Amino acid sequence: MANLARNNKILLELVQRPGNNLCADCSAPEPDWASYTLGVFVCLNCSGMHRNLPTVSKVKSIRLDYWDSSLVEFMQKRGNSEAKAIFEKCVPTFFYKPRQNDCIVLKDQWIRAKYERREFTGENNKFLQIYTSEQFESPLWKKGRVNKQFLKRNFLLSQRDFTLKYFIKEDSKVPKAVISMKDLNADFQPEKIGHPHGLQISYSEDDHTRNLFVYHDDGTIIASTVLFKNQCQTILNCIPWLYKRCFSTQLVPQLTSKSLKEGYMEKTGPTTRESFKKRWFTLNLTNRKLLYLKSPLEATEKGFAFIGSESHGYSVSACSGQSKRGGRWRWGIFLKTPDREYVFMCEQESEQKEWIEAFRKIISQPMTPEDYASTLLLCQITFYHFVHVQAFTSHSFFFHR
Known part of the structure; x- marks a missing residue:
């Protein structure tokens, strides 16, 4: 009993230290679970995803479960900061790290990439080559505009010209649409789309916001689609500052924005x-x-x-x-x-x-300079429509007289 009380006290002290006081995977405050094989403190939601990796991670509650002294000693040696130095050593700048309120598929793929596939440890350059390739291509199920059914379409993200294209047939050479990456946004919407890997892609077209609703049964594919988009947009946003050698990580959170x-x-x-x-x-x-x-x-x-x-x-x-x-x-x-x-x-x-x-x-x-530019454009569009409506009305009145 003395060892049990001592171990519980040590764990509660450990989880309050800087680094350990936030979930190792989504930064949720006050994590009360831990992976005793990886040596990280995680929140309740992320602990559930760790359970899906039984060969890699085994979790316990730091308050409710019994902890052997050897496991506590391992947690003392490791902790979130030490684990981050190992498992997040080579995370690409554009890679979106999920937060507490992000959807399950994004957090699940982040955890699998870190611990199961060990993509960011620097042990294997294969994953870095995939992330830095010039294009990403995959079929996705897209909601039809007319019949409202989800149909299989081939999507191509290109770093060469910073576009997203999709094709009706696999062997099609002419895309159904070519979308500029500049104003494109992707937002996970599992509840709205009715699929755990549902994704809403939004972009500007003819002064309107156009939406594409897609999903893929494989969470890795849908997460990779968003990550490759982030990679392209990070490069695209940094082009004006490359001569200053400025590659700011502050741009990344703006690339995939969840609706407020x-x-x-x-x-x-x-x-x-x-x-x-x-x-x-x-x-x-x-x-x-x-x-x-x-x-x-x-x-x-x-x-x-x-x-x-x-x-x-x-x-x-x-x-x-x-x-x-x-x-x-x-x-x-x-x-x-x-x-x-x-x-x-x-x-x-x-x-x-x-x-x-x-x-x-x-x-x-x-308001930012970009906001002022949007306001100016909106005023120009409104004025344009006003002038043309007035001209049409005057012409019609004259014609029918």
Whole structure:
């Protein structure tokens, strides 16, 4: 009993040390599990993925399980920092390291790459050659735009011209689409797509956001697709600074950005006199856009709103009361912009609070030069449409006179 109490005390002290106080795989705080074969402290979620590698990793609870003195001594010698120096020695700059709230497939493939395949120990250059190759090609199941069924399509990511192409048939030489890597984003969406390895690929096309919904039964393939995309975008973003020998790792988190908030709300039209309609909304922090679609799996958004900063006249607040224009929900949000006032309705009060918090997070952040450029482009597009609509209206009036 004395040894048991002593060992538990040592483990609890070890897990509070810098490096050990965060999960070795996703950086979640206060990990309470440990792999006694690898010598790392991990969170509950990551411990479940370690159990899927029984020949590599064996885990115990540091609070509930019995620990032999020899295992405790090994944990004292190893720990997260020592293990990181071994298993993350050669992680490529573009490689996305998952965080606490990332999806299972991303964390699972990171753990398998680190411990099972030992891709980053420097023992084998095969994996580095794969990651630094000029192209990545694989079939993926893509949701059809018309029939809404998932069909097998061949995807090709190219570092030579920084594009993503996909082909309808395996032997096709002419791609169905060629997408520039510059503004492309990939976001894991297992629940939305209905597959554990579901991926949403978004990009700009004709002033709209276009979505591709894909998956692959092999998690390694879908994770490799995202990682190769990160590699290409890291290089593409660094080209202007290469003469300074600047290769900043700070660019990487911006390449694959998860939506700040998604979900259904009801919205009214520009005059706020129209009836409310249910729409699926996506709020993105990186480009400060609120997109709305008819349903989560629509290929193209119906419209969007740019969310600027508080100093530029943007604000958000709660409003309550049952809608008088056909809306079923009563938890309202009032979004004020310099050009328009938006009214949204949520089904639950908790959703209202989450949306307001997400809006405030963007509004509280100052705009970047890229944000100003987006605003200028949006104004130009709006002015272009206004001039052409006025010209068409005037022409029609003159013609019908």
